[in-house]
Amino acid sequence: MGFLDRSRTIAGAGWNRWLIPPTALAIHFSIGQAYAWSVFKIPLEDSLDISGTASALPFQIGILVLGLSAAFGGTLVEKKGPRWAMFVALVAFSSGFLVAALGVATRNYWLVVLGYGGVGGVGLGIGYIAPVSTLMKWFPDRPGMATGTAIMGFGGGALIASPWSTEMLKAFGDDTGGIATTFLVHGLVYAVFMSLGVVLVRVPPEGWRPAGWTPRVDAGKPLVTTANVSARNAVRTPQFWLLWVVLCMNVTAGIGILEKAAPMIQDFFHDTASPVSASAATGFVALLSLANMAGRFVWSSVSDVVGRKNIYRLYLGAGALLYLTLMLEKDSSTALFVVSTMVILSFYGGGFATVPAYLKDLFGTYQVGAIHGRLLTAWSVAGVAGPLIVDSIADSAHEDGRTGPALYTFSFSLMVGLLVIGFIANELVRPVNPKFHESEPADREEPAPPEETSDPLPAERR
Amino acid sequence: MTDADGPSSNAAARTGSPVVMVVAWLWVAVPFLYGLYQLAEKSSKLFE
Numbered sequence: 324m325g326f327l328d329r330s331r332t333i334a335g336a337g338w339n340r341w342l343i344p345p346t347a348l349a350i351h352f353s354i355g356q357a358y359a360w361s362v363f364k365i366p367l368e369d370s371l372d373i374s375g376t377a378s379a380l381p382f383q384i385g386i387l388v389l390g391l392s393a394a395f396g397g398t399l400v401e402k403k404g405p406r407w408a409m410f411v412a413l414v415a416f417s418s419g420f421l422v423a424a425l426g427v428a429t430r431n432y433w434l435v436v437l438g439y440g441g442v443g444g445v446g447l448g449i450g451y452i453a454p455v456s457t458l459m460k461w462f463p464d465r466p467g468m469a470t471g472t473a474i475m476g477f478g479g480g481a482l483i484a485s486p487w488s489t490e491m492l493k494a495f496g497d498d499t500g501g502i503a504t505t506f507l508v509h510g511l512v513y514a515v516f517m518s519l520g521v522v523l524v525r526v527p528p529e530g531w532r533p534a535g536w537t538p539r540v541d542a543g544k545p546l547v548t549t550a551n552v553s554a555r556n557a558v559r560t561p562q563f564w565l566l567w568v569v570l571c572m573n574v575t576a577g578i579g580i581l582e583k584a585a586p587m588i589q590d591f592f593h594d595t596a597s598p599v600s601a602s603a604a605t606g607f608v609a610l611l612s613l614a615n616m617a618g619r620f621v622w623s624s625v626s627d628v629v630g631r632k633n634i635y636r637l638y639l640g641a642g643a644l645l646y647l648t649l650m651l652e653k654d655s656s657t658a659l660f661v662v663s664t665m666v667i668l669s670f671y672g673g674g675f676a677t678v679p680a681y682l683k684d685l686f687g688t689y690q691v692g693a694i695h696g697r698l699l700t701a702w703s704v705a706g707v708a709g710p711l712i713v714d715s716i717a718d719s720a721h722e723d724g725r726t727g728p729a730l731y732t733f734s735f736s737l738m739v740g741l742l743v744i745g746f747i748a749n750e751l752v753r754p755v756n757p758k759f760h761e762s763e764p765a766d767r768e769e770p771a772p773p774e775e776t777s778d779p780l781p782a783e784r785r
Numbered sequence: 786m787t788d789a790d791g792p793s794s795n796a797a798a799r800t801g802s803p804v805v806m807v808v809a810w811l812w813v814a815v816p817f818l819y820g821l822y823q824l825a826e827k828s829s830k831l832f833e
Binding site for chain 2: 483486487610
């Protein structure tokens with residue numbers, strides 16, 4: 324594979340580790356475009372004469388394929404290394420846009436689904452996990468901050484893509500020709516943008532550690548292991564499935580608000596003296612995006628100080644209390660509603676960003692990317708469950724003639740229950756049974772000679 | 786092997802040169818700032 328081979332990505336002496344976060348961001352800012360798919364929905368519906376459900380399908384397939392490719396491709400990503408993974412993500416994500424462009428140009432809807440959802444979805448999944456374990460190896464002293472930076476990029480990608488795509492549709496037009504050209508430009512620009520990651524990403528040499536930092540093996544953090552667990556063994560542990568429940572519950576609780584934010588705030592204050600306009604609701608959605616993105620960086624960085632279990636106690640415990648506040652206070656204060664939902668969304672983002680470091684604490688860095696990929700199936704489940712709960716209950720309440728906060732009271736009470744389940748699952752997390760540990764620690768503490776021309780990785784880690 | 790955050794002198798030109806560092810961070814910061822600016826404009830509508 325030459326240039327893409329893992330052995331070609333081992334950093335030489337003096338490689339600055341602060342070059343790695345931009346490589347991760349170049350990938351995640353790009354694939355985060357997925358959250359801005361809604362920009363294309365109306366133009367696609369009008370130009371291809373399809374329904375709203377049909378225009379959402381490329382995105383839904385994309386998220387589904389994201390989960391599947393992260394779950395099934397994780398081991399390969401660990402084996403082949405981050406440059407290979409980023410290159411695959413680049414090719415798949417960009418090709419997805421090009422195939423979708425062809426689909427729109429030829430008015431072939433299923434080619435759009437196959438391109439953006441199927442091919443592009445592989446880029447989403449492989450790109451999402453590509454930099455995670457590499458970042459944690461470069462930042463063993465701040466793994467939460469490191470992964471938070473990358474995963475913040477996924478949240479930030481929509482902030483960039485949403486106005487950019489809108490401007491392009493204005494420039495090229497929102498008929499089939501304009502959309503096809505927009506997709507084409509997206510594919511080409513993202514290919515160039517992601518190439519920074521492919522070119523600059525490096526893995527540290529075996530035994531590398533930041534200057535002045537030594538691994539802490541203190542009894543005060545029993546959940547932080549120095550041992551390593553393979554992905555195959557990890558899924559056999561109760562810890563993996565407890566974290567799966569934790570992530571699923573946290574994401575379900577957040578996504579329920581996120582996907583229905585604009586109508587929700589308008590419904591909530593519909594019967595008050597100061598109703599929220601559609602324009603103001605757009606501003607609310609933007610603030611939630613900011614909270615979602617900021618939470619990814621801030622909370623995961625805080626987790627480096629307070630510990631992973633404690634930060635999830637905050638996400639799940641305080642999240643439940645905030646939902647309870649929304650239920651009890653109803654439409655008494657717009658400011659309280661906005662602040663509460665923003666904090667819930669920051670916990671949603673924080674939950675995504677902190678989980679790789681939690682996995683690293685429990686299972687070591689050996690195959691943490693692959694384990695992370697398997698855990699992301701919780702996202703796929705939550706992505707269906709969260710909107711289903713909020714939408715179906717709100718629709719049913721609407722049919723019963725209810726208005727205002729009453730449309731959401733029951734779904735919020737369910738969210739409290741789900742968060743309590745997640746809280747209990749987090750409480751049950753204990754150190755992994757040593758019988759699941761690899762026989763030899765993959766991250767040896769003794770220094771290894773930094774031979775730039777050789778591959779210092781042990782065979783099982785190549 | 787231990788390493789500082791900064792580059793060592795003989796490897797700086799091809800690994801951790803300040804120019805590469807600045808270009809890499811600008812590469813991701815410029816679009817991000819554009820997105821943040823657009824976000825700030827949208828958010829302000831909530832308070833109008």
